Amino acid sequence: EVQLVESGGGLVQPGRSLKLSCVASGFTFSNYGMNWIRQAPGKGLEWVAYISSGSSYIYYAETVKGRFTISRDNAKNTLYLQMTSLRSEDTALYYCARGELGNWGQGVMVTVSS
Amino acid sequence: DIQMTQSPSSMSASLGDRVTITCQASQDIGNNLIWFQQKPGKSPRPMIYYATNLANGVPSRFSGSRSGSDYSLTISSLESEDMADYHCLQYKQYPLTFGSGTKLEIK
Numbered sequence: 448e449v450q451l452v453e454s455g456g457g458l459v460q461p462g463r464s465l466k467l468s469c470v471a472s473g474f475t476f477s478n479y480g481m482n483w484i485r486q487a488p489g490k491g492l493e494w495v496a497y498i499s500s501g502s503s504y505i506y507y508a509e510t511v512k513g514r515f516t517i518s519r520d521n522a523k524n525t526l527y528l529q530m531t532s533l534r535s536e537d538t539a540l541y542y543c544a545r546g547e548l549g550n551w552g553q554g555v556m557v558t559v560s561s
Numbered sequence: 562d563i564q565m566t567q568s569p570s571s572m573s574a575s576l577g578d579r580v581t582i583t584c585q586a587s588q589d590i591g592n593n594l595i596w597f598q599q600k601p602g603k604s605p606r607p608m609i610y611y612a613t614n615l616a617n618g619v620p621s622r623f624s625g626s627r628s629g630s631d632y633s634l635t636i637s638s639l640e641s642e643d644m645a646d647y648h649c650l651q652y653k654q655y656p657l658t659f660g661s662g663t664k665l666e667i668k
Contacts, residue, residue, distance in 0.1 A: 547610075
């Protein structure tokens with residue numbers, strides 16, 4: 448069974464940093480591209496970033512480009528999202544999702560507030 | 562970037578009704594579109610892939626179609642368990658873009 452488990456969220460002040468993790472199991476992690484997608488409270492879904500299976504291809508939404516960094520460690524079956532210069536508008540539930548978006552984690556909440 | 566204009570933003574329908582939700586793409590996306598269902602407090606679940614292909618385990622009352630740049634999700638006979646938010650996503654090119662979502666309520 449495919450499982451994706453996010454962690455690392457919490458309350459953080461504007462301008463600070465936070466790093467999210469997503470541990471994958473139930474499939475060969477190194478064979479799949481991975482995504483981060485977020486959902487602000489009561490709002491729709493917003494794609495954030497994608498990384499290919501071997502990290503050769505990386506794409507970001509304009510809203511996070513230059514502030515967020517997606518990475519992965521295939522030996523640890525783990526996807527990361529390093530978030531810096533956080534803003535109030537980054538407050539959201541952050542999901543990791545397998546490349547074709549057929550499998551999603553349960554999400555981890557990030558709240559940016561002073 | 563490709564804009565996905567989804568309508569309606571919300572709707573209320575009766576059990577047994579035929580329901581249609583639409584997304585219009587701002588440029589050609591081929592059939593590279595997914596429909597997701599999201600129930601309160603849950604992660605999105607893919608319902609339709611490649612605009613018209615039913616995902617595994619999805620009831621046959623759900624279907625997807627395309628007419629030009631308009632993509633539709635139809636529920637042929639609404640059931641109570643279909644109450645949810647529905648989102649479209651284009652995956653023709655990065656950045657991937659979602660529609661703004663449709664909240665479907667049961668009358």
